[in-house]
Each structure stands twice: as C-alpha cells, then as structure tokens.
Amino acid sequence: MWRFRGMSVNARRLRLLSDHLTDSMLAGVAVLTGVFLVLPTCVVVLASFTSTSYLSFPPAGFSLRWYARMMASTEILRAAQTSLIVAVLATAGAVGLGVLTAFPLVRGRFRGRDAVLAFTLAPIMLPSIVLGIALLFFFGFLQVRLSLATLVLSHILITFPYVVRMSAAALVQVDPALEEAATNLGASSWQALRHVTLPLLAPGLAVGAGFAFVESFDNLALSIFVAGQRQETLPMRLFQLLVSDIDPVVAAVSTTIIAASFVVLLTVHRLAGFGQVMRLVGERRARLP
Amino acid sequence: MLGRSSALVLPALVLLTGLFVLPLLLLAAIGVFPVRGTTIIWERPDLAPYLRYLADPFYRWVTLRTVGMAAAVTLACLALGFPYAYAFTRVRPVWQTALLVLVISPILTGTVVRSYGWLVILGRRGLVNDLLVGLGVIDVPIRLLFSMSGVVIALTQVMLPFMVLPIISGLARQNPSLYDAALGLGASRAQAIRHVVLPLSLPGILAGSVLVFVLAFASFTTPALVGGGNFIILPTLIYQQTQQSLDWGVLSAISFVLLGTSMIIVWAYSMLVQRLGLTWAER
Numbered sequence: 149m150w151r152f153r154g155m156s157v158n159a160r161r162l163r164l165l166s167d168h169l170t171d172s173m174l175a176g177v178a179v180l181t182g183v184f185l186v187l188p189t190c191v192v193v194l195a196s197f198t199s200t201s202y203l204s205f206p207p208a209g210f211s212l213r214w215y216a217r218m219m220a221s222t223e224i225l226r227a228a229q230t231s232l233i234v235a236v237l238a239t240a241g242a243v244g245l246g247v248l249t250a251f252p253l254v255r256g257r258f259r260g261r262d263a264v265l266a267f268t269l270a271p272i273m274l275p276s277i278v279l280g281i282a283l284l285f286f287f288g289f290l291q292v293r294l295s296l297a298t299l300v301l302s303h304i305l306i307t308f309p310y311v312v313r314m315s316a317a318a319l320v321q322v323d324p325a326l327e328e329a330a331t332n333l334g335a336s337s338w339q340a341l342r343h344v345t346l347p348l349l350a351p352g353l354a355v356g357a358g359f360a361f362v363e364s365f366d367n368l369a370l371s372i373f374v375a376g377q378r379q380e381t382l383p384m385r386l387f388q389l390l391v392s393d394i395d396p397v398v399a400a401v402s403t404t405i406i407a408a409s410f411v412v413l414l415t416v417h418r419l420a421g422f423g424q425v426m427r428l429v430g431e432r433r434a435r436l437p
Numbered sequence: 438m439l440g441r442s443s444a445l446v447l448p449a450l451v452l453l454t455g456l457f458v459l460p461l462l463l464l465a466a467i468g469v470f471p472v473r474g475t476t477i478i479w480e481r482p483d484l485a486p487y488l489r490y491l492a493d494p495f496y497r498w499v500t501l502r503t504v505g506m507a508a509a510v511t512l513a514c515l516a517l518g519f520p521y522a523y524a525f526t527r528v529r530p531v532w533q534t535a536l537l538v539l540v541i542s543p544i545l546t547g548t549v550v551r552s553y554g555w556l557v558i559l560g561r562r563g564l565v566n567d568l569l570v571g572l573g574v575i576d577v578p579i580r581l582l583f584s585m586s587g588v589v590i591a592l593t594q595v596m597l598p599f600m601v602l603p604i605i606s607g608l609a610r611q612n613p614s615l616y617d618a619a620l621g622l623g624a625s626r627a628q629a630i631r632h633v634v635l636p637l638s639l640p641g642i643l644a645g646s647v648l649v650f651v652l653a654f655a656s657f658t659t660p661a662l663v664g665g666g667n668f669i670i671l672p673t674l675i676y677q678q679t680q681q682s683l684d685w686g687v688l689s690a691i692s693f694v695l696l697g698t699s700m701i702i703v704w705a706y707s708m709l710v711q712r713l714g715l716t717w718a719e720r
Binding site (some may be wrong): 155163166167171173174175177178180181182184185186187188189190192195203214231245247251254255256257261264267268270271273274276277278279281282283284285286288289291293302304305307312327337340341344365366368369372373383386387390391394398399402405406408409410413422 | 439440441442443444445448449450453454456457459460461463464467475477484502511516517518520521523525537539540542543545546547548549550552553554555556557560565583591594595597623626627629655657658661662665670675676679685688690691694696699
C-alpha cells in the first residue's frame with residue numbers, strides 16, 4: 149500500500165480533512181472577531197447620517213441634520229472647546245514635566261533612581277475611579293474649589309507618566325557624544341540641547357504628546373470628579389446625553405471624534421512611523437495596576 | 438552630559454506627592470477614622486466602614502458580580518483573542534498590519550463613543566434584536582442592554598487588544614519553525630496548536646488575562662453606559678454613591694477593596710511568573 153509519512157492514504161485524507169477543519173474554524177473565529185472589533189464604530193458612523201428623528205440602524209435615508217444639530221448646540225460646542233483647552237494645557241504641562249523628569253532618570257546616577265521611576269509611573273497604574281474619588285475628597289477637605297486648574301492638574305498627573313516613558317525610551321538612544329561634540333564646537337549647553345538633543349527626541353516626544361492629548365481628551369472617569377461646574381468636558385457632555393436618552397446627535401459627535409482621532413493617528417504616523425503608532429497603543433498596557 | 442542633576446525630578450515629585458500620595462492617604466484615613474464635616478477625628482481608628490461594607494448584602498452582591506463579570510470578559514477575550522493572535526502569525530505581513538490596525542481600533546475611538554456603538558447594537562430596537570426577530574429566532578426583543586451579557590459583550594470588544602497584543606508579542610518571539618517541525622513530524626494542525634503553539638503562548642495568555650481582568654474589574658465608562666443603573670459594578674457603585682450617599686467611610690472602603698483586589702491579582706500573577714520561570718513573559 150502507498151504510504152506517506154507512515155500514514156495510509158485514507159488516514160492521510162482524514163488528516164487533510166481535519167487540518168482543513170481546524171484551519172477554517174480558527175480563521176472563522178478570527179474573521180468574526182475582526183467584524184466584532186469594528187462593528188460598533190461602523191454602526192455609529194452610519195447611524196450619524198440617518199434622516200429620522202430617532203436613532204435608527206440601518207439608517208433610513210441620508211441627511212446631515214444631526215451634524216447641523218451638533219453645530220447648533222452651544223452645550224456641545226462649549227464642551228468640545230473645554231475639552232480642547234484642557235487637552236492642550238494638560239499636554240503642554242505633561243510634555244514639559246515629562247521631559248524634565250526623563251533626563252535625570254536616564255542620565256543621572258543618584259540613589260533611589262529606580263524608586264523615582266516606579267513612583268512616576270504609579271498614577272497610571274491606579275484605577276481612574278479610585279484616583280478620582282481620592283482627589284474629590286482631597287479638594288473637598290482642603291476646600292479647594294473645583295476649577296479649570298484642578299481639572300488640568302489632574303490630567304497632567306495621569307498623562308505625564310506616558311511622556312516620561314516615551315521620552316526616557318528615546319533618550320536612551322541619544323548618544324551623549326553628539327552633545328559633547330556640539331559643546332566642543334562652541335555651542336552653549338542650551339544650544340546643544342535645543343539643536344541636538346531635543347530634535348533627536350522629537351519622534352518619541354511626538355508619540356508621548358499625542359498619547360497625552362488623546363488620554364486627556366478622552367478621559368471621563370477622572371474628569372467627572374475633578375471638573376468644576378463650568379468645565380464640562382465633551383466626554384462628560386456625551387455621557388449625560390446618553391444616560392438620559394440615546395440621542396442621535398451623539399452619533400454625529402462620535403463620528404467627528406473618530407475622524408479627528410484618525411487625523412491624529414495619521415499625523416503621528418507621518419511624524420514617527422507605524423512602529424511608533426503601535427507603541428503609542430501598546431503604552432496603554434502600562435496601565436496594569 | 439546635559440540634564441544629569443537629580444534636582445530636575447523635584448517638580449514631578451511635588452506633583453506626585455500633592456495630587457497622588459496625599460489624596461490616597463486621605464482616602465485611606467477616611468476609611469479608618471471617623472469624619473465630622475470636613476475634619477477627620479484622628480483618634481481610635483477602627484474598621485467600622487469596612488464592616489458596614491461587608492454587612493451590606495447589596496455591596497457583597499455587587500462585589501461578587503464584578504468579579505464574575507471580569508472573569509467572563511477575560512474568558513471571552515481569550516476565546517476570541519487566541520484564534521485571532523494565531524491567525525496573525527500565519528498570514529502575510531500586509532494582512533498582519535491590517536489585523537493589528539483592526540485590533541487596536543477600539544482603543545483609538547473614544548471610551549464614550551465605543552459604548553455608544555454598543556447601545557445602538559444591543560438596544561431593544563437595536564441591530565441584534567432586529568436581526569433575531571427578523572430571522573424568527575425570537576418573538577420579542579431580548580434584554581441585552583442594562584444586563585450582564587450586554588456589558589460583557591461591550592467590554593470584550595474594548596479589552597480584546599489587551600489580550601491579543603501580549604499573545605502576539607509572545608508568539609513573535611518564538612521560532613516559527615517549531616510549528617512547521619511539529620507538522621513535519623506528523624502532527625495534525627490541531628495537535629501542533631495544542632502541543633506547540635498553545636504552550637508557547639502561555640506567558641502571553643497569562644499576561645493578557647491578568648491585564649484584561651484587572652482593567653475590566655476597574656472599568657467605569659462602558660459598564661456605566663451599557664449596564665446603566667440596573668447593572669451596577671464596583672466602579673459604577675463608587676460613582677453612584679458619590680451622587681447620593683454621604684457615607685464617605687464606605688466609599689473609601691469600596692475604593693480600597695477595588696484597589697486591593699487588583700493588587701492581589703497582579704501580585705499573584707508575578708509570583709506565578711516567578712514560580713513557573715516564565716522570565717520572558719510580558720510584564
């Protein structure tokens with residue numbers, strides 16, 4: 149009898165069949181998982197163009213009425229403005245503080261350096277809700293009025309660790325000899341930093357800053373505790389709209405946010421490459437408490 | 438070398454002390470010392486709030502439900518994530534990029550936006566119910582929103598990247614010819630997966646599971662929107678209590694139960710990693 153790898157022809161047929169079955173089952177689950185992953189996003193985008201006065205899926209007709217409604221809603225626009233202001237301020241603060249902290253953590257040789265590094269990353273290891281309630285009580289006990297300042301400072305607290313990680317990782321790659329060369333050629337320390345080191349850190353910083361921005365813009369669990377009454381952010385506004393009723397205007401806002409986050413993503417991609425985009429996403433894994 | 442001075446870490450230390458250490462210490466103190474108004478009475482520490490928490494059947498039920506929900510999300514992520522990660526290792530680089538973009542897409546859309554999509558899909562007149570009723574599988578719409586199943590479905594989508602990415606990065610570090618060798622030596626696909634791929638992805642699976650469990654356990658936005666006021670878990674309980682109750686002690690106790698559980702799980706994980714000698718496991 150003809151044999152292949154010690155198997156009879158029938159056994160081999162059976163093997164091929166079972167292999168085929170294994171492959172198709174796994175491929176099937178993978179494809180379904182892919183659909184599962186993008187389904188909510190697609191549904192939101194499509195539903196935002198519905199022409200009905202209630203939320204419908206599949207959308208009935210095509211209209212931009214919900215986008216018009218969005219642009220006419222002062223509450224939503226004000227919330228978006230607040231979110232942008234908070235995210236810009238928090239990102240600026242996080243980048244400044246993060247870079248400042250990353251330098252001694254990478255280049256310094258002082259006692260307790262590892263402890264400081266671990267300490268720096270602690271805020272992102274803590275569940276946001278726990279940090280939020282702790283800050284709420286803290287501000288309450290100190291009788292600090294919740295304001296833009298408390299909101300921005302809290303956002304800096306949870307975003308600067310990402311900048312520290314990203315810029316520290318980038319700084320390790322920078323050869324100090326380049327700075328020495330610059331200084332030997334007559335550059336001041338500031339000039340060396342400005343024209344040699346910082347440009348080399350730029351890709352890592354761009355990712356860190358992009359991440360800080362997204363993290364701040366998207367934050368809900370912390371903001372609801374530390375924002376003042378006049379600082380309702382966009383996630384807080386959307387949350388309120390959804391808790392009471394499923395308002396189709398949220399679909400329009402969501403689609404706008406999705407489009408904007410793709411622009412951010414493409415910008416990071418252009419500035420730093422796909423690897424850095426992945427890294428940006430992978431950084432979320434640092435959230436392990 | 439520029440920027441070597443340790444003094445540069447001072448601003449960060451000030452921020453961390455002022456807005457992280459002190460608030461957490463205060464939160465801990467509120468749980469063990471009596472509070473009157475906005476002053477803590479620093480005498481006779483006791484665990485009364487923790488006992489109040491334990492004595493309340495509703496709190497106990499919510500705690501158990503939170504553990505059950507996080508476990509269900511972890512299992513669902515594993516069931517979907519492993520085939521996905523395996524498929525990733527078997528396709529060409531172009532498709533790998535596509536699969537990566539797909540798996541990280543939930544992270545890129547905002548937290549509220551993701552939950553909103555699920556509200557539309559799982560609602561009484563949502564996609565799933567319309568489909569099932571249309572196909573004649575069910576007569577009346579089933580209740581998916583504001584229930585355990587809805588929250589688990591929505592959270593699984595949100596948490597999948599945290600399961601898939603560790604498994605992929607674990608598998609990518611393995612020699613791909615090990616799998617081919619198993620096939621060459623006469624193993625069937627199923628056997629090769631069972632005896633080669635699965636054991637090799639164990640560190641990734643372990644890391645992903647811990648990550649998913651802990652993140653799901655502490656998640657707020659998705660359970661708050663998809664679960665609503667009907668399906669309360671510990672993080673949404675904390676928020677709800679700040680809106681209505683003035684029992685600060687119990688709030689502190691709930692927060693530390695949430696924190697403590699996460700820490701115990703991560704600690705158990707790192708012990709397990711050490712015991713099994715999975716040194717190349719994802720942290």
